[in-house]
Amino acid sequence: MILKNSKSFEFCKDGIILEGEYVHIKADLVIFATVFKGDEKLQNIFESHSLQKIGTGSLENTVQLYSVLKQNPQNLSTNLMESKQVGVVGAGISGLVTCKYLLQKGFQPVVFEASRSIGGVWANPLGSTRLQTPAELYQFTDFPWPESVTGAPNHKQVMEYLEAYAHRFDVIRHVRFGEKVVGLEYVGPDQDEMEAWDLWGGTGDGFAGAGRGVWHVTVEKEDGAKEEHVMDFVVLCLGRFSGLPKIPNFSESKGPEAFNGKVIHSMDLVKMGSSVAAEFVKGKRIIVIGFLKSALDVAAECADINGVELPCTMIVRTKRWNLPDFSAWGVSFGYYYFNRFSELLFHKPGEGIMLSLLATLLSPLRWVISKFVESYIKKITPIKKYGMVPDHSFFQAMSSSLFALLPENFYDRVKNESIILKNSKSFEFCKDGIILEGESVPIKANLVIFATGFKGDEKLRNIFESPSLQKIVTGSLENTVPLYRECINPRIPQMAIIGYSESLSNLYTSEIRAMWLTHLLDGGFQLPSIKLMEEDVKKWDKYMKEYSHEYYRRSSIGIIHIWYNDQLCKDMGYNPKRKKGFLSELFMPYGPNDYIGLGSKKE
Numbered sequence: 001m002i003l004k005n006s007k008s009f010e011f012c013k014d015g016i017i018l019e020g021e022y023v024h025i026k027a028d029l030v031i032f033a034t035v036f037k038g039d040e041k042l043q044n045i046f047e048s049h050s051l052q053k054i055g056t057g058s059l060e061n062t063v064q065l066y067s068v069l070k071q072n073p074q075n076l077s078t079n080l081m082e083s084k085q086v087g088v089v090g091a092g093i094s095g096l097v098t099c100k101y102l103l104q105k106g107f108q109p110v111v112f113e114a115s116r117s118i119g120g121v122w123a124n125p126l127g128s129t130r131l132q133t134p135a136e137l138y139q140f141t142d143f144p145w146p147e148s149v150t151g152a153p154n155h156k157q158v159m160e161y162l163e164a165y166a167h168r169f170d171v172i173r174h175v176r177f178g179e180k181v182v183g184l185e186y187v188g189p190d191q192d193e194m195e196a197w198d199l200w201g202g203t204g205d206g207f208a209g210a211g212r213g214v215w216h217v218t219v220e221k222e223d224g225a226k227e228e229h230v231m232d233f234v235v236l237c238l239g240r241f242s243g244l245p246k247i248p249n250f251s252e253s254k255g256p257e258a259f260n261g262k263v264i265h266s267m268d269l270v271k272m273g274s275s276v277a278a279e280f281v282k283g284k285r286i287i288v289i290g291f292l293k294s295a296l297d298v299a300a301e302c303a304d305i306n307g308v309e310l311p312c313t314m315i316v317r318t319k320r321w322n323l324p325d326f327s328a329w330g331v332s333f334g335y336y337y338f339n340r341f342s343e344l345l346f347h348k349p350g351e352g353i354m355l356s357l358l359a360t361l362l363s364p365l366r367w368v369i370s371k372f373v374e375s376y377i378k379k380i381t382p383i384k385k386y387g388m389v390p391d392h393s394f395f396q397a398m399s400s401s402l403f404a405l406l407p408e409n410f411y412d413r414v415k416n417e418s419i420i421l422k423n424s425k426s427f428e429f430c431k432d433g434i435i436l437e438g439e440s441v442p443i444k445a446n447l448v449i450f451a452t453g454f455k456g457d458e459k460l461r462n463i464f465e466s467p468s469l470q471k472i473v474t475g476s477l478e479n480t481v482p483l484y485r486e487c488i489n490p491r492i493p494q495m496a497i498i499g500y501s502e503s504l505s506n507l508y509t510s511e512i513r514a515m516w517l518t519h520l521l522d523g524g525f526q527l528p529s530i531k532l533m534e535e536d537v538k539k540w541d542k543y544m545k546e547y548s549h550e551y552y553r554r555s556s557i558g559i560i561h562i563w564y565n566d567q568l569c570k571d572m573g574y575n576p577k578r579k580k581g582f583l584s585e586l587f588m589p590y591g592p593n594d595y596i597g598l599g600s601k602k603e
Contacts, residue, residue: 084207086521087112087217087231089181089463092120094237094499094510096162097140100169101511101518110229111171112219114180118166121241122158127274128300129155132293132405134326137338137505140165141595152326152405178222184234185465186493188213194491198529201493206521207232208493215494218465233521236463236497237510240456242267247450248289254428261433261446266294269449278305287434287445291316293404295451300407303418313420313443315427315434319390321377321397322404328376334589336369337398338504340562341586345369346547348563349539370395382411386421400551401502401558457481457553460500480541480555484533485568487513491530501555508592509561515599516568525571562590574598 004025006018015027086102088095091113102109117123131138131152135145138153143165149157166172189202189212201208217229245265250256256263269277281302288299291314302312326333336342345366347359370393383389390397397403413419422443424436433445460481461470472491475482484490486501496517503509519525527533544552547559557564566576578594579585 084232084521085230086110086233086235087215087229088235088237089217090120090237090239090499091118091175091177092122092237092239092499093162093507094239094514095120095235096166096171097507097511098235098237098498098514098517099171099174100165101514102521103170103174105518105522107518107521109174109235110231111175112179112181112217113175113177116177118172118175119159119162120239122155122162124273125155125270126277126297126301127155128297128304128407130405130407131158133505136593137334137591138507139592140511141508141592141598143168176219179219179227180221181217181463182220182226183216183218183465184463184469185216185218186213186469186495187216188493191468194493198531200488200490200527200530200533204526204529205523206494213493233494233496235517236460236495237499238459238463238497239499240459241454243459244455244462245450246453246455248452250428256429256448258431259429259433259448260431261448263448263450266290266298266449266451267454269298277301281305281447283310284447285310285445287313287315287443287448288451289315289317289448290451290453291318291320291322292402292451292453294453296322296404296407296410298449298451299419300410300413303413306418308416308418311418311420313422313445315436315443316388316421316423317425319383319388319423320403321374321390321394322381322406323377324380324406326405328373332589333373334591335587336373337559338561338589338591339587340590342369343560343563346560347543348560349543350536350567366395367393381406382414386414387423388421395559396547396549398504399556399559400548400554401504401556402551402554456500460497477553480537480544480552482534482537482541483555484527484537485513485516485571486540486555486557486564487517488527488533490533490537501557503556503561503564504558505561505591508595509557509565511592512565512568512595512598516572519572519599525573565590565595569598572599 004018006020008019009016011017011030012024015024016030017024084107086107086109088098088102088109088111091099091111095111095113096118099109099111115123131154134151135149135153139145139161145153145161149161153161166175188208193202202212215231215234217231217234219227219229221227245267247265269280272280278301282305284306286302286306288295288302295314299312299314306312328336344355344358345362347356351359373394377394378384378389394403410419414421422436424438426437427434429435429448430442433442434448435442457474461474464470464473469492473481473489481500482489482491483497483501487496487498489495489497498513498517499506499510520527528536540555541552543560544555548554548556569576577585578590578598579588
């Protein structure tokens with residue numbers, strides 16, 4: 001045995017060279033007997049990043065073992081997270097999944113829901129309403145559909161699924177029903193100080209440091225009474241398909257006021273409930289304005305109730321690529337648009353030179369795929385016969401998420417004339433009904449139903465009491481809504497928005513966002529500087545304007561859904577590539593099942 005003393009050493013080809021020496025010690029085998037990383041071992045047993053930091057303390061001090069042993073991990077986690085008050089506005093899909101992941105991290109959130117039910121738009125739809133995506137694309141990663149549910153589930157099946165999810169993860173207990181949030185006010189640093197921040201909230205932390213600011217949340221109950229709650233963090237899960245109806249503007253005396261009949265929005269009809277709505281439309285000559293999901297459902301419902309004796313007329317201002325199913329020529333849309341290869345055809349925010357070059361070279365394939373799908377829709381539906389072939393490509397419809405699944409037997413109703421399609425860019429009201437552009441004879445009606453969408457931006461602005469925050473939250477109309485990762489406004493601290501931007505599968509998109517947000521709040525990662533976040537927002541703004549054109553404010557991530565999820569996974573420190581094998585990773589469709597176990601210890 002030979003003993004050698006040296007503070008440091010280095011390896012070489014034949015062995016080890018000690019500090020201050022030139023001749024190496026030759027060896028065939030080197031064995032380290034250098035103890036273990038006890039701190040890291042202790043940290044790794046905790047799932048919470050906050051507890052990982054607390055468990056071993058600062059490297060400048062000893063481990064505070066007494067305080068750690070005194071409480072078990074569950075109690076310690078509860079004390080840490082319960083001290084932070086987190087409010088969630090809305091118990092729709094985004095609100096439910098956000099609450100679930102907050103609970104999983106140890107928080108005790110409060111969910112404010114204006115209605116008496118969870119589910120958002122699914123709580124009380126028309127009878128013909130069904131999902132716009134297949135069940136396998138519209139599910140939570142840790143809560144599959146029952147095996148009996150296939151295809152596009154109807155609204156009853158969707159509500160049963162959401163209710164089962166909420167009960168399974170104990171979300172219902174945290175929802176305050178019949179409490180509508182009517183005002184949000186940030187109480188803390190003034191606007192000048194906030195504008196001077198380099199980091200989000202001044203610190204880059206989700207809670208902006210101890211005592212920096214809080215949200216005052218004003219809630220109105222069903223009896224009109226108001227309460228104020230103080231929250232350290234607020235998550236807005238308002239959705240954009242409810243609340244404030246969007247009605248077209250008309251010239252003076254040419255709008256609804258000129259009409260002797262009744263004018264409502266599809267939202268008003270839905271609020272009645274299926275049975276009351278059916279009785280309301282019965283025996284009326286109805287005109288429906290619009291040609292997307294709500295319009296199609298309303299028209300189908302009216303046609304089934306009133307038949308050919310009182311046909312429902314649909315005024316189609318913009319023709320749409322509405323689909324009979326989720327495939328074209330026997331191939332699922334997943335192979336056309338929901339895999340990594342399909343995303344190589346598009347320029348993506350933050351891509352490198354190689355991906356940019358590939359997108360340019362492969363761009364002709366976008367046109368080929370689009371025309372291929374269009375040819376199928378023209379063959380399987382009589383849109384040419386009825387003059388309903390859209391002026392835009394199917395690719396543009398996908399990129400802006402502006403298409404719908406047709407109600408069953410929709411064109412059978414058109415064929416038997418219980419639904420009549422009329423295409424017109426503009427129209428005006430008259431005493432007896434509606435006059436289309438270029439025509440003189442009115443379409444007679446005694447009920448007109450607008451299925452023309454909602455004012456999502458205005459709904460989002462109105463919840464803030466501060467005029468400056470109202471301007472900041474939705475940004476300029478010339479750009480997309482300024483949300484980093486479609487969740488965080490860089491200029492509004494301690495607040496996130498989930499479920500506002502569009503995707504082709506809103507449910508599991510909201511789930512990944514909720515996972516990302518709670519990871520941030522738990523200390524799993526820190527946001528970049530405000531400057532870097534705003535630069536990233538501009539890149540996504542450029543992408544959406546390039547591919548969604550005039551519909552860029554919808555902030556649709558539809559055709560680069562995987563790329564978007566990749567960014568969230570990387571932020572959380574997880575592997576974004578979810579499949580096994582190069583070919584599967586490149587060509588197989590991505591969906592919720594690929595993210596099962598995301599964030600588990602195996603990650």
